[in-house]
Amino acid sequence: xxxxxxxxxxxxxxxxxxxxxxxxxxxxxxxxxxxxxxxxxxxxxxxxxxxxxxxxxxxxxxxxxxxxxxxxxxxxxxxxxxxxxxxxxxxxxxxxxxxxxxxxxxxxxxxxxxxxxxxxxxxxxxxxxxxxxxxxxxxxxxxxxxxxxxxxxxxx
Numbered sequence: 001x002x003x004x005x006x007x008x009x010x011x012x013x014x015x016x017x018x019x020x021x022x023x024x025x026x027x028x029x030x031x032x033x034x035x036x037x038x039x040x041x042x043x044x045x046x047x048x049x050x051x052x053x054x055x056x057x058x059x060x061x062x063x064x065x066x067x068x069x070x071x072x073x074x075x076x077x078x079x080x081x082x083x084x085x086x087x088x089x090x091x092x093x094x095x096x097x098x099x100x101x102x103x104x105x106x107x108x109x110x111x112x113x114x115x116x117x118x119x120x121x122x123x124x125x126x127x128x129x130x131x132x133x134x135x136x137x138x139x140x141x142x143x144x145x146x147x148x149x150x151x152x153x154x155x156x
Contacts, residue, residue, distance in 0.1 A: 017132035
Protein backbone atom coordinates (compact mmCIF):
# COMPACT_ATOMS: atom_id res chain seq x y z
CA UNK A 1 0.00 0.00 0.00
CA UNK A 2 2.67 2.53 1.01
CA UNK A 3 5.43 1.04 -1.14
CA UNK A 4 8.93 2.14 -0.27
CA UNK A 5 7.71 4.80 2.21
CA UNK A 6 6.86 2.21 4.85
CA UNK A 7 10.44 0.92 4.77
CA UNK A 8 11.89 4.43 4.88
CA UNK A 9 9.72 5.20 7.92
CA UNK A 10 10.88 2.05 9.67
CA UNK A 11 14.53 2.85 8.93
CA UNK A 12 14.10 6.38 10.33
CA UNK A 13 12.48 5.19 13.57
CA UNK A 14 15.05 2.43 14.09
CA UNK A 15 17.91 4.85 13.28
CA UNK A 16 16.62 7.37 15.83
CA UNK A 17 16.42 4.71 18.51
CA UNK A 18 19.84 3.21 17.91
CA UNK A 19 21.37 6.59 17.03
CA UNK A 20 20.53 8.26 20.34
CA UNK A 21 21.81 5.22 22.24
CA UNK A 22 25.03 5.13 20.19
CA UNK A 23 25.70 8.84 20.70
CA UNK A 24 24.96 8.57 24.43
CA UNK A 25 27.42 5.65 24.78
CA UNK A 26 30.14 7.63 22.96
CA UNK A 27 29.57 10.70 25.16
CA UNK A 28 29.59 8.46 28.27
CA UNK A 29 32.91 6.88 27.20
CA UNK A 30 34.43 10.34 26.70
CA UNK A 31 32.99 11.45 30.05
CA UNK A 32 34.69 8.59 31.88
CA UNK A 33 38.07 9.58 30.43
CA UNK A 34 37.95 13.24 31.58
CA UNK A 35 40.22 14.31 34.47
CA UNK A 36 38.53 14.99 37.82
CA UNK A 37 39.34 18.03 39.99
CA UNK A 38 37.81 19.53 43.13
CA UNK A 39 35.60 22.60 42.83
CA UNK A 40 33.74 24.99 45.11
CA UNK A 41 30.18 26.01 44.27
CA UNK A 42 29.77 29.78 44.19
CA UNK A 43 26.10 30.12 43.18
CA UNK A 44 23.24 27.69 42.77
CA UNK A 45 19.96 29.01 41.41
CA UNK A 46 17.18 28.24 38.95
CA UNK A 47 17.21 30.38 35.83
CA UNK A 48 13.84 30.66 34.15
CA UNK A 49 13.22 32.29 30.78
CA UNK A 50 11.16 32.07 27.62
CA UNK A 51 12.91 30.50 24.62
CA UNK A 52 12.56 31.50 20.95
CA UNK A 53 9.49 29.27 20.53
CA UNK A 54 7.74 31.03 23.42
CA UNK A 55 8.06 28.08 25.81
CA UNK A 56 8.96 28.50 29.47
CA UNK A 57 12.40 27.00 30.17
CA UNK A 58 13.91 26.22 33.57
CA UNK A 59 17.64 25.68 33.82
CA UNK A 60 19.90 25.05 36.79
CA UNK A 61 22.63 27.64 36.92
CA UNK A 62 25.37 26.35 39.17
CA UNK A 63 28.57 28.36 39.05
CA UNK A 64 31.70 26.76 40.44
CA UNK A 65 35.41 27.52 40.63
CA UNK A 66 38.22 25.02 40.20
CA UNK A 67 41.91 24.78 39.47
CA UNK A 68 43.36 22.76 36.59
CA UNK A 69 47.07 22.56 35.79
CA UNK A 70 47.80 25.45 38.16
CA UNK A 71 45.28 27.84 36.55
CA UNK A 72 42.01 28.91 38.20
CA UNK A 73 38.81 28.65 36.19
CA UNK A 74 35.11 29.30 36.67
CA UNK A 75 32.25 27.52 34.94
CA UNK A 76 28.46 27.55 35.06
CA UNK A 77 27.70 24.40 33.04
CA UNK A 78 26.80 21.79 35.63
CA UNK A 79 25.55 19.18 33.18
CA UNK A 80 27.11 17.56 30.12
CA UNK A 81 24.11 16.87 27.93
CA UNK A 82 23.69 14.33 25.15
CA UNK A 83 21.04 14.34 22.43
CA UNK A 84 17.92 12.46 23.50
CA UNK A 85 14.43 12.44 22.05
CA UNK A 86 12.73 12.65 25.44
CA UNK A 87 14.38 14.72 28.17
CA UNK A 88 14.06 14.29 31.93
CA UNK A 89 12.27 17.48 32.97
CA UNK A 90 13.05 17.13 36.68
CA UNK A 91 16.82 17.09 36.27
CA UNK A 92 17.19 20.85 36.80
CA UNK A 93 15.46 20.70 40.21
CA UNK A 94 17.45 17.57 41.11
CA UNK A 95 20.71 19.41 40.40
CA UNK A 96 19.74 22.33 42.62
CA UNK A 97 18.76 20.06 45.49
CA UNK A 98 22.10 18.18 45.34
CA UNK A 99 24.50 21.07 44.73
CA UNK A 100 24.14 23.92 47.20
CA UNK A 101 26.00 27.20 47.31
CA UNK A 102 29.26 26.93 49.27
CA UNK A 103 29.54 23.17 48.83
CA UNK A 104 32.45 21.24 47.39
CA UNK A 105 32.10 18.95 44.39
CA UNK A 106 34.27 16.89 42.05
CA UNK A 107 34.07 18.12 38.45
CA UNK A 108 35.33 16.74 35.16
CA UNK A 109 37.41 19.06 33.00
CA UNK A 110 37.79 19.07 29.22
CA UNK A 111 41.59 18.92 28.84
CA UNK A 112 41.50 20.56 25.40
CA UNK A 113 39.44 23.44 26.80
CA UNK A 114 39.90 23.62 30.59
CA UNK A 115 37.44 26.51 30.91
CA UNK A 116 34.74 23.88 30.27
CA UNK A 117 34.01 21.63 33.22
CA UNK A 118 30.93 19.68 34.27
CA UNK A 119 29.62 18.38 37.58
CA UNK A 120 27.81 15.41 36.06
CA UNK A 121 26.57 13.90 32.82
CA UNK A 122 22.88 13.87 31.99
CA UNK A 123 21.44 10.42 32.58
CA UNK A 124 19.89 8.54 29.67
CA UNK A 125 16.16 9.12 29.78
CA UNK A 126 14.17 6.00 30.62
CA UNK A 127 11.37 7.39 28.49
CA UNK A 128 13.74 7.49 25.49
CA UNK A 129 14.81 3.92 26.17
CA UNK A 130 11.20 2.67 26.33
CA UNK A 131 9.28 4.81 23.84
CA UNK A 132 11.41 4.22 20.73
CA UNK A 133 11.15 0.39 20.84
CA UNK A 134 7.40 0.73 21.49
CA UNK A 135 7.11 3.10 18.52
CA UNK A 136 8.96 0.58 16.34
CA UNK A 137 6.52 -2.18 17.32
CA UNK A 138 3.44 0.04 16.85
CA UNK A 139 4.70 1.32 13.50
CA UNK A 140 5.51 -2.21 12.31
CA UNK A 141 2.09 -3.51 13.34
CA UNK A 142 0.27 -0.53 11.82
CA UNK A 143 2.10 -0.46 8.51
CA UNK A 144 3.22 -4.03 7.93
CA UNK A 145 0.41 -5.67 9.92
CA UNK A 146 -2.14 -3.88 7.76
CA UNK A 147 -0.61 -5.52 4.68
CA UNK A 148 -0.65 -8.93 6.35
CA UNK A 149 -4.28 -8.43 7.36
CA UNK A 150 -5.32 -7.40 3.82
CA UNK A 151 -3.39 -10.34 2.32
CA UNK A 152 -5.04 -12.78 4.73
CA UNK A 153 -8.51 -11.38 3.96
CA UNK A 154 -7.97 -11.51 0.18
CA UNK A 155 -6.64 -15.08 0.18
CA UNK A 156 -9.67 -16.43 2.06
